[in-house]
Each structure stands twice: as structure tokens, then as C-alpha cells.
Amino acid sequence: xxxxxxxxxxxxxxxxAIASLNCTYSDxxxxxxxxxxxxxxxxxxxxxSIYSNGDKEDGRFTAQLNKASQYxxxxxxxxxxxxxxxxxxxxxxxxxxxVFGKGTRLSVIA
Amino acid sequence: xxxxxxxxxxxxxxxGQEVTLRCKPISGxxxxxxxxxxxxxxxxxxxxxxxxxxxxxxxxxxxxxxxxMPNASFSTLKIQPSEPRDSAVYFCASSRSxxxxxxxxxxxxxxxxTVL
Numbered sequence: 001x002x003x004x005x006x007x008x009x010x011x012x013x014x015x016x017a018i019a020s021l022n023c024t025y026s027d028x029x030x031x032x033x034x035x036x037x038x039x040x041x042x043x044x045x046x047x048x049s050i051y052s053n054g055d056k057e058d059g060r061f062t063a064q065l066n067k068a069s070q071y072x073x074x075x076x077x078x079x080x081x082x083x084x085x086x087x088x089x090x091x092x093x094x095x096x097x098x099v100f101g102k103g104t105r106l107s108v109i110a
Numbered sequence: 111x112x113x114x115x116x117x118x119x120x121x122x123x124x125x126g127q128e129v130t131l132r133c134k135p136i137s138g139x140x141x142x143x144x145x146x147x148x149x150x151x152x153x154x155x156x157x158x159x160x161x162x163x164x165x166x167x168x169x170x171x172x173x174x175x176x177x178x179m180p181n182a183s184f185s186t187l188k189i190q191p192s193e194p195r196d197s198a199v200y201f202c203a204s205s206r207s208x209x210x211x212x213x214x215x216x217x218x219x220x221x222x223x224t225v226l
Contacts, residue, residue, distance in 0.1 A: 032213055043201055043217040044153070051211060088153065095209040097143060097166070102152035 002027040006089055006101035015110045019076040023089030023101055026070070030091040033065055033072045034098065038086045048074060079108045112136070114218030116202050122224045128190040131221045134183055135204030143215060144177055144187050145201040153201070159185065160208060192225045199223070 003026040013019045021035075032051055036044035050056045050063040050072065062075040072091070076083055086103040115134040123129055135142045143158040157167040159179045167177070174193070179185040189196055199220045206212035 032211070034214065036217075043220050046214055046216065049211075049214055090215075092208070092213060097141075097155055097158050097208055098213070098215055100153045 002030075002091075002093075002096075002099045004089055004091055004099050004101035006087075006104045008102060009105040010107050011104055012107045012109055013079050015079060015081060015108055017079050019079045019083065019106055019108070021074040021076075021087050021089075021104050021106065022071060023073065024071045025089075025091045025099075027091065027093050027099070028067075028070065029093035030067075030070075031094070032092050032098075033063070034090040035061075035063060035072075035074045036088040036090065036100075038088060038103065040085070044088055076106075079106075081108045081110050084108045114202055114204055114216055116200075116218035116221050118221060119219060120222045120224075122226065123192055124226050125193055126191045127225075128188065129192045129196075129223060129225075131187040131200050131202075131223070133185045133187070133202030133218060135185070135202070136216060137183070139204035139206055139216075140182075141205045141208050141213075142179060142185050143203040143205075144185070145203065145217075146198045147201060147220075148198045156187070158208070189223075192223075194225045197223055197225050 035048040038044045048063040056063045060077045064073045088103045089101040090098040092098045144156040156169045162179045201220045202218045203215040205215045
């Protein structure tokens with residue numbers, strides 16, 4: 001059973017701080033890794049994808065992948081109240097569909 | 111470009127009634143996914159299609175659920191008969207493929223189903 005684990009939170013950070021969201025996965029064959037943001041009452045929105053070990057930066061977001069340790073993280077710099085949402089981690093391997101974690105709820109306090 | 115389109119956005123029905131949810135994937139996407147999301151169970155994959163062919167329906171909870179994809183631009187998820195425990199948000203998503211770097215999934219706005 002392929003699993004993706006996330007701390008459900010809530011993770012509370014003050015405005016302007018760095019929010020760090022973590023995800024571990026069980027399938028060593030996982031090749032693609034994604035972070036989705038889901039606002040309450042809305043659908044998941046893709047914000048980052050990463051395929052290789054290391055860091056990938058996009059604006060205030062940085063995804064970090066460590067395949068040896070089977071974890072992927074998302075850093076949000078200069079957190080804003082508008083970043084308050086649930087963040088879903090997802091992975092897949094080969095020709096299989098994505099496996100999603102249950103998400104971490106982030107609350108940015110103004 | 112238009113994203114994934116779902117209809118209806120909200121559906122309220124009575125137990126025992128048939129419910130049909132509709133989805134139009136992003137043009138050019140060959141893979142289509144149906145998900146159900148609840149607070150308790152999170153996002154669950156129900157079924158997915160590649161090139162209009164159902165590949166894996168192991169997530170479909172019961173025989174009351176069925177899905178079709180008659181062409182590349184349309185899919186339906188049907189529940190017959192519906193039960194209160196089917197109440198959830200149902201998402202449709204599409205991607206160019208399920209492998210390589212074309213497997214990014216894009217979600218529709220969802221259908222919020224309430225079965226009374």
C-alpha cells in the first residue's frame with residue numbers, strides 16, 4: 001500500500017515568518033512529487049512540482065526533495081494570511097496515478 | 111484556456127435518487143480522474159481513464175457507483191441509488207498523461223453532493 005504521510009496540523013506561523021510543511025512517502029519508486037494548495041471550499045490547486053533531489057524555488061515557495069530519506073518539503077517564505085490553506089502532498093511512480101496525503105492545515109496569523 | 115469543467119456545482123437529492131455528475135477535461139489531456147473528498151477520509155481516487163478507457167476502478171466504493179467516458183471531452187460519474195453516506199465533494203481532474211513530467215493533475219471546481 002503506497003502511502004503519503006503529512007502532519008494534519010494546524011501549523012500556525014506569524015505573518016512574515018517561514019512556514020515549513022513536510023511530507024513522507026512509502027514508495028521508494030516514487031518519481032514525481034507535487035504540492036497542492038486547497039482553500040476552504042475550493043478545489044486543490046497545483047503550486048509546485050519537483051522531480052529531482054534538491055531544491056526548486058518559485059517565488060516565495062521552495063520545494064525540497066530527498067529521495068534517500070523519502071521526504072519532500074515545502075517552504076513558504078514571508079508567509080501571508082492569504083497563504084492560510086490546506087497543503088496536499090502527492091507522489092507517483094511509473095505509470096500510476098498520484099497518491100495524495102491528507103494535507104496539512106496552515107494558518108498564518110497577522 | 112478553460113480549465114476542467116464540472117457540473118452541477120451543487121446537488122441536493124433524496125436518498126434513493128439517481129445522481130449524475132459531469133466533467134469536461136482540459137483539451138489535449140488524455141487522463142481523467144474522479145475523486146471524492148470528505149473530512150474523514152481526505153481525497154480518495156475513485157476511478158481513472160487513459161484515452162477514454164477505464165484503467166483502475168478499484169476505488170469505486172460499491173456497485174452503486176459507475177463512470178463512463180464516451181469521448182475525450184466528456185465523462186460522467188453516476189450514483190444509483192444514492193445514500194446519505196455518499197454526501198461529499200466530488201472532484202474531476204485531468205492530466206496529459208500518468209507518467210513522466212506530464213502527469214501534473216489539474217482539478218475542476220468540484221460538485222458538492224448532499225443526499226438527504
